[in-house]
Amino acid sequence: MKELRRNMRLVGALLVVMFVGLAAWFAMTVFTQGSIWASDVRNNRLRASNSLRGDITDRDGNLLATTAEDGSRQYTQNAAARRALSQTVGDTAGMSGTGIETFFSATLLDISASLTDRLSELFASKQHVGSSIQITVDGPLQAYIADKFPEGYRGAVCVTNYRTGEILAMVSMPSYDPYDLTGHPNANVEDTAYLNRCLQGLYTPGSVFKIVTLASALSNDAAVTGQSFSCAGEWAYEGGRVVCAGNTAHGTLNLKTAFMRSCNVTFGKLAYQLGLERLRATAETFGFNENFKFGDFVIYNSAFPTQVSGMNGLVWAGIGQGEVLVTPLHMAMISGAVANGGTMMKPLLIDRVVNTQGAATATGKSEVYRQVLDPQIADIIADFMYQTVESGTAARAAIRGYRVTPGSPASYRTTPTPTPSPWSSRAAARARACPASWPPGR
Amino acid sequence: MPTSKVEKMKKALMRSNTHLLLSAVMLFQFLAMLLIAFQKQSVNLQALAFAVALPLVTWSVTALMGRCWPVDRAILILVMLLCSVGLISLSDIAKSNITPRTQAIYALGGIAAMFAGAAFIRNWRNWRRHTPLLMALCLLVLASPYMPVIGIYKNGARNWIGLGGFSVQPSEFMKPVLILCLASAIAFAAACCGILLAEKDLGAVLLYFLTTVAMYYAATSNAFISLVGLGMGAGAAVLAYRALPYVQGRIAIWKNPWSDPENLGYQLVHALIAIGSGGLFGMGLGLGMPRNIPLYHSDFIFAAITEEFGLIFAVGLLAVYVIIIMRGLIVAFNARTSFHSLTAFGLVIILGLQTMLIAGGNTKLLPLTGVTLPLVCYGGSSLISTFFSMGLLLGLSSMNAEDEARDIETIELKESNVFN
Numbered sequence: 001m002k003e004l005r006r007n008m009r010l011v012g013a014l015l016v017v018m019f020v021g022l023a024a025w026f027a028m029t030v031f032t033q034g035s036i037w038a039s040d041v042r043n044n045r046l047r048a049s050n051s052l053r054g055d056i057t058d059r060d061g062n063l064l065a066t067t068a069e070d071g072s073r074q075y076t077q078n079a080a081a082r083r084a085l086s087q088t089v090g091d092t093a094g095m096s097g098t099g100i101e102t103f104f105s106a107t108l109l110d111i112s113a114s115l116t117d118r119l120s121e122l123f124a125s126k127q128h129v130g131s132s133i134q135i136t137v138d139g140p141l142q143a144y145i146a147d148k149f150p151e152g153y154r155g156a157v158c159v160t161n162y163r164t165g166e167i168l169a170m171v172s173m174p175s176y177d178p179y180d181l182t183g184h185p186n187a188n189v190e191d192t193a194y195l196n197r198c199l200q201g202l203y204t205p206g207s208v209f210k211i212v213t214l215a216s217a218l219s220n221d222a223a224v225t226g227q228s229f230s231c232a233g234e235w236a237y238e239g240g241r242v243v244c245a246g247n248t249a250h251g252t253l254n255l256k257t258a259f260m261r262s263c264n265v266t267f268g269k270l271a272y273q274l275g276l277e278r279l280r281a282t283a284e285t286f287g288f289n290e291n292f293k294f295g296d297f298v299i300y301n302s303a304f305p306t307q308v309s310g311m312n313g314l315v316w317a318g319i320g321q322g323e324v325l326v327t328p329l330h331m332a333m334i335s336g337a338v339a340n341g342g343t344m345m346k347p348l349l350i351d352r353v354v355n356t357q358g359a360a361t362a363t364g365k366s367e368v369y370r371q372v373l374d375p376q377i378a379d380i381i382a383d384f385m386y387q388t389v390e391s392g393t394a395a396r397a398a399i400r401g402y403r404v405t406p407g408s409p410a411s412y413r414t415t416p417t418p419t420p421s422p423w424s425s426r427a428a429a430r431a432r433a434c435p436a437s438w439p440p441g442r
Numbered sequence: 443m444p445t446s447k448v449e450k451m452k453k454a455l456m457r458s459n460t461h462l463l464l465s466a467v468m469l470f471q472f473l474a475m476l477l478i479a480f481q482k483q484s485v486n487l488q489a490l491a492f493a494v495a496l497p498l499v500t501w502s503v504t505a506l507m508g509r510c511w512p513v514d515r516a517i518l519i520l521v522m523l524l525c526s527v528g529l530i531s532l533s534d535i536a537k538s539n540i541t542p543r544t545q546a547i548y549a550l551g552g553i554a555a556m557f558a559g560a561a562f563i564r565n566w567r568n569w570r571r572h573t574p575l576l577m578a579l580c581l582l583v584l585a586s587p588y589m590p591v592i593g594i595y596k597n598g599a600r601n602w603i604g605l606g607g608f609s610v611q612p613s614e615f616m617k618p619v620l621i622l623c624l625a626s627a628i629a630f631a632a633a634c635c636g637i638l639l640a641e642k643d644l645g646a647v648l649l650y651f652l653t654t655v656a657m658y659y660a661a662t663s664n665a666f667i668s669l670v671g672l673g674m675g676a677g678a679a680v681l682a683y684r685a686l687p688y689v690q691g692r693i694a695i696w697k698n699p700w701s702d703p704e705n706l707g708y709q710l711v712h713a714l715i716a717i718g719s720g721g722l723f724g725m726g727l728g729l730g731m732p733r734n735i736p737l738y739h740s741d742f743i744f745a746a747i748t749e750e751f752g753l754i755f756a757v758g759l760l761a762v763y764v765i766i767i768m769r770g771l772i773v774a775f776n777a778r779t780s781f782h783s784l785t786a787f788g789l790v791i792i793l794g795l796q797t798m799l800i801a802g803g804n805t806k807l808l809p810l811t812g813v814t815l816p817l818v819c820y821g822g823s824s825l826i827s828t829f830f831s832m833g834l835l836l837g838l839s840s841m842n843a844e845d846e847a848r849d850i851e852t853i854e855l856k857e858s859n860v861f862n
């Protein structure tokens with residue numbers, strides 16, 4: 001009987017612990033993901049809600065979206081700025097699914113407001129106004145970038161603060177006007193304009209992927225810095241060949257000069273030297289093949305091949321071609337991690353959520369996503385990247401008065417020189433106050 | 443004189459003063475039903491009737507059962523609370539008044555079954571002789587969905603039988619019988635699981651299996667064999683996953699319901715949307731739209747409750763189950779024979795595992811299995827059988843109380859002999 005009791009106590013305790021685990025898990029997921037679940041387009045409660053949507057503001061409090069007295073939804077007055085922010089802010093019809101308007105609609109409407117709030121509003125005969133959301137994006141900056149974006153081209157620009165993970169701008173071109181959506185009489189929405197390419201555009205990274213190949217080489221074999229390579233402008237191997245841009249023969253190179261001149265032959269050889277498994281391991285540390293769940297937005301997953309057909313696939317993967325796919329924001333995270341001493345930050349889009357009473361119910365906190373590199377290795381790569389801008393293939397990225405390192409064509413990690421913008425010059429003032437100081441003063 | 447002393451002791455051994463709990467539960471029932479009754483322009487008369495009837499029934503059942511036997515009143519009151527949470531939710535969300543009314547009739551049947559269960563376990567002396575008969579009966583009933591006339595194929599599982607427009611789920615009714623039989627013979631469980639597997643009632647298989655392993659371990663203290671059993675169960679689960687596309691679908695949806703939100707993932711996506719909409723405090727009783735969740739009255743009632751009452755209430759509901767489990771374990775610890783001890787233990791384990799499976803399924807912690815949320819969700823088979831199980835537990839608790847009273851009396855008699 002004594003033993004029986006002991007066993008029953010053990011199993012019983014296990015059951016109770018399981019219940020505690022269930023409750024904790026349940027509470028945690030509702031807390032972290034509840035508003036995202038509730039913002040699903042299939043949620044009829046949102047359409048049935050008679051609350052007014054709260055405001056969306058940028059990091060300086062500039063109004064990006066607000067609800068007018070008559071209940072209509074108003075966006076930024078300046079048409080160019082409105083378009084620049086279109087996919088980031090979203091629209092009332094949910095055309096851009098990743099926009100704040102759609103992705104956080106449950107929060108903006110506050111559909112699960114507490115009963116006391118509802119009652120007090122009922123007595124004051126006020127309509128319920130949902131929470132306001134302040135995002136980390138700098139509205140004027142984003143409008144400025146969109147303005148400088150070459151006409152007629154498609155693409156994306158991400159600007160992030162690599163130390164905090166805050167997204168300062170994500171421009172996706174072509175853009176659209178949230179007032180003139182498809183179905184609207186004078187709508188003229190370009191194809192794919194609803195897509196936020198920073199998050200939903202999967203691109204072949206090309207030469208910027210050499211950062212990952214370089215990181216893999218340095219992490220797996222420190223002696224690689226002393227190795228010398230020779231480039232005849234072309235490297236033919238069994239089953240294929242790789243050429244450098246314009247068939248330029250780079251001659252004898254070390255790792256640094258090969259990176260500076262973006263030598264495909266050398267990096268193809270490096271990839272071959274590493275082998276698929278090691279290269280893939282590094283890529284996966286950087287977040288490739290990972291199911292990203294950042295919470296503030298939905299982002300597509302970047303891909304690195306798990307299997308390649310022979311040597312050709314491996315060599316081309318090493319220079320970011322072939323089956324390698326990446327989103328612009330992820331690429332910005334990768335180069336940001338290099339700048340941040342190898343620490344990749346979790347990207348942040350939501351700065352604060354403020355309820356009707358003016359109390360902040362949620363604030364975006366900087367979080368380390370992962371230590372992807374050894375600090376020493378990060379320093380080496382950062383130096384290589386700096387040299388690439390100073391006297392290498394990325395010389396066009398140089399900005400006088402700033403230290404610039406290339407991330408990707410889509411992610412120059414710097415604050416642009418101030419010019420008059422649709423808003424005040426506050427953003428410009430801040431840009432002056434904190435130039436992109438790099439490498440970090442450690 | 444001694445008899446009155448025993449009576450006094452019995453009363454004392456009901457342990458806690460449950461008046462406060464009883465009053466709180468009755469107040470909750472009354473207010474919630476009142477809220478539903480006056481929600482719309484026209485007064486919901488049925489809800490109004492419930493507002494009076496629910497507290498009244500709870501009070502009288504507690505009083506009556508407490509008068510008959512010295513049962514653990516806390517368990518009894520919490521069981522009534524869970525049943526009324528189900529009735530309240532159904533009154534609010536069911537599309538017609540018929541559903542809560544039917545559920546109330548089932549609940550009355552269940553209360554009768556609870557009394558029957560308590561009386562049965564108290565008077566079932568020669569259980570050793572009867573169990574083989576019971577087992578044979580149990581297997582027959584479980585296999586009954588395969589019988590030509592009465593078997594029904596429902597929701598991809600053959601686990602219902604029907605007679606003249608009235609259908610029942612045998613696997614529900616066999617739960618208490620399984621526990622009773624398991625307490626005396628473990629091997630029998632394998633046969634039960636086999637039949638259920640053939641009927642594709644995977645939730646019940648899992649439940650029967652885990653309960654059997656837990657009881658086997660408790661009875662024999664053989665951790666090795668129990669772990670081997672669990673391992674074999676896991677192996678069988680992997681085999682089932684490989685072989686049955688139906689199981690693969692369930693697992694895929696559990697991993698990411700949004701991968702197929704319009705077909706396979708439809709139920710879970712809408713359950714999660716509802717849970718998310720409810721947030722911390724819920725949308726309010728009658729203010730949500732839980733009817734958007736498919737099967738809101740049965741498989742997903744936990745999600746529907748979370749939407750309207752909120753996360754805090756839902757966690758509180760889980761806590762009520764935990765309290766019943768813990769009080770039930772105390773009953774198991776104090777039982778005088780290993781048969782009674784194991785019976786109480788098994789009843790508690792099966793209640794806990796079942797709650798765990800369905801609440802976890804609703805909240806995407808576990809893959810969804812179609813078991814019922816005990817005492818809350820709609821359905822007569824489950825409600826009546828769970829009430830019967832709780833009756834068994836209460837009967838055991840009253841036997842413990844009497845045994846303890848007898849012990850104390852003996853000690854006192856001895857002491858008085860010493861002094862005189």
